Amino acid sequence: MDIKVNKRQGQLLSDTITQWQQQQLIDDQQALQLRQSYHIINFDWKLLAVYSFWIAIACFILSVILLVADDYLMALVSRLINTPASVLTVLSAILASLLFYFGVKRRQRYPQKTVSNEAMFFFGVLITAVASGFFSHTTLALHWRDSIFILLPTIIYAIVGLQLRSVLVWLFALLGIGLWVLTETSYLAQDHYLFWGMNIPLRFILVGMLIVGLSAIFKPHSRFYFAKEATLFIGLIYFFTALWMLTIFGNYDSLRAWSHVKQVELWGWSVAMFCITISAIFYGIKTNTSLIRAFGIIFLLLCLYSRYFEYFWNTLHKALFFAILALSFWGIGSRAEKIWQLGNKK
Known part of the structure; x- marks a missing residue:
C-alpha cells in the first residue's frame, strides 16, 4: 500500500x-x-484543488448575493427572459433538484473525487437561492417579509444536506440560520437595535450556543455524525465573534448611546471573554478537541490585543505591555509543563 x-x-x-x-x-x-x-x-495538489473550488464558490456566492439583492437586476432578468416570476421559480427549483440529483450520481460514480463532488452540490445551492429570489417577485409572496425568503432555502439546505450527507450544503444551512435570525429579529425589533433587550452580538451569543449544542447531538455512530465538526465550527464562529464584539460595543441600543460610553465601562464583557477563552483552551486540552482549543487561543489573543489598543495604547509603552504578556504566558507554560511532568511520572 x-x-x-x-x-x-x-x-x-x-x-x-x-x-x-x-x-x-x-x-x-x-x-x-x-x-x-x-x-x-x-506539491499538494489536493490542497490546491480545495482552495480553487472554495475561491470559485466564494465568487459564485458574491455573484448570487449581488443578483438577488438587486431588485432591478431580478426584474431585468425576468423581462429579458419574458417569463413570469412564478414560472421562473418552478424552473429554477427543477434545475436545482436536477443538480442535486446529478451530484449524487457523480459521487456514486467517482467517490474518490470528494472535493469536486462537494463543489458540484454548490450549484444546487446556488440555483435554490435563485429560485427563492424569483419566488419573492411572485404575486403570492409579494408582501411577505424578506426573512421568509432566507428561511425557505435554509430549510431546504438543512434537509438536503443531511439526506445527501453533504458537509457543504449543511454549512450553507447553518449560515442561513444566522442570516435568518439577523433579518427576522431586526424586523421584529421594528427598526430598533434591541430585540428582547439584546442587540445583534448578544443575540448571536445565543445562536452560537444553540448550534454548538446541536453539534453534541451528532454521536459517533449516528448517521449524521459527518456534520458534527462543521456544526461545531460554525457555532464557535458565531459565539466567539459575537462575544468579542460585545467587549467592544456592549449591549447598547444605538451607536449614539455607545459613542458616549467609556470603554472601561465594558470591562465586565472583557473579563467574561477572558474567562471563557481560558476555559475553552483547558477544555480543548483536556478532551483533546483541537477545534475548541484553537478558538480559545485565537480569541484570547484577540481579546488581549483589543484591550491593549483600547486602554493602553497612549499610556503604556508597547514594549512593556508585551513584556507583561510574555511573562504571564511564560508562567502559564511553566505551570502546564510541571503538571505534564507529574502526569508522566504517574
Missing part, C-alpha cells in the same frame, strides 16, 4: 518510526517496510 503524504506529514511519520525503533517496538526490517509504505509529494 503506497500512501501519498505532504512534507509535514512525512516528517511526522519518519519521527514516529524512528522513535518506535529507539524504544525497540519494531525492528529495522519493520521500520524499513513502514518507510517504504509512503512517499512524500512535493
Whole structure:
C-alpha cells in the first residue's frame, strides 16, 4: 500500500518510526517496510484543488448575493427572459433538484473525487437561492417579509444536506440560520437595535450556543455524525465573534448611546471573554478537541490585543505591555509543563 503524504506529514511519520525503533517496538526490517509504505509529494495538489473550488464558490456566492439583492437586476432578468416570476421559480427549483440529483450520481460514480463532488452540490445551492429570489417577485409572496425568503432555502439546505450527507450544503444551512435570525429579529425589533433587550452580538451569543449544542447531538455512530465538526465550527464562529464584539460595543441600543460610553465601562464583557477563552483552551486540552482549543487561543489573543489598543495604547509603552504578556504566558507554560511532568511520572 503506497500512501501519498505532504512534507509535514512525512516528517511526522519518519519521527514516529524512528522513535518506535529507539524504544525497540519494531525492528529495522519493520521500520524499513513502514518507510517504504509512503512517499512524500512535493506539491499538494489536493490542497490546491480545495482552495480553487472554495475561491470559485466564494465568487459564485458574491455573484448570487449581488443578483438577488438587486431588485432591478431580478426584474431585468425576468423581462429579458419574458417569463413570469412564478414560472421562473418552478424552473429554477427543477434545475436545482436536477443538480442535486446529478451530484449524487457523480459521487456514486467517482467517490474518490470528494472535493469536486462537494463543489458540484454548490450549484444546487446556488440555483435554490435563485429560485427563492424569483419566488419573492411572485404575486403570492409579494408582501411577505424578506426573512421568509432566507428561511425557505435554509430549510431546504438543512434537509438536503443531511439526506445527501453533504458537509457543504449543511454549512450553507447553518449560515442561513444566522442570516435568518439577523433579518427576522431586526424586523421584529421594528427598526430598533434591541430585540428582547439584546442587540445583534448578544443575540448571536445565543445562536452560537444553540448550534454548538446541536453539534453534541451528532454521536459517533449516528448517521449524521459527518456534520458534527462543521456544526461545531460554525457555532464557535458565531459565539466567539459575537462575544468579542460585545467587549467592544456592549449591549447598547444605538451607536449614539455607545459613542458616549467609556470603554472601561465594558470591562465586565472583557473579563467574561477572558474567562471563557481560558476555559475553552483547558477544555480543548483536556478532551483533546483541537477545534475548541484553537478558538480559545485565537480569541484570547484577540481579546488581549483589543484591550491593549483600547486602554493602553497612549499610556503604556508597547514594549512593556508585551513584556507583561510574555511573562504571564511564560508562567502559564511553566505551570502546564510541571503538571505534564507529574502526569508522566504517574
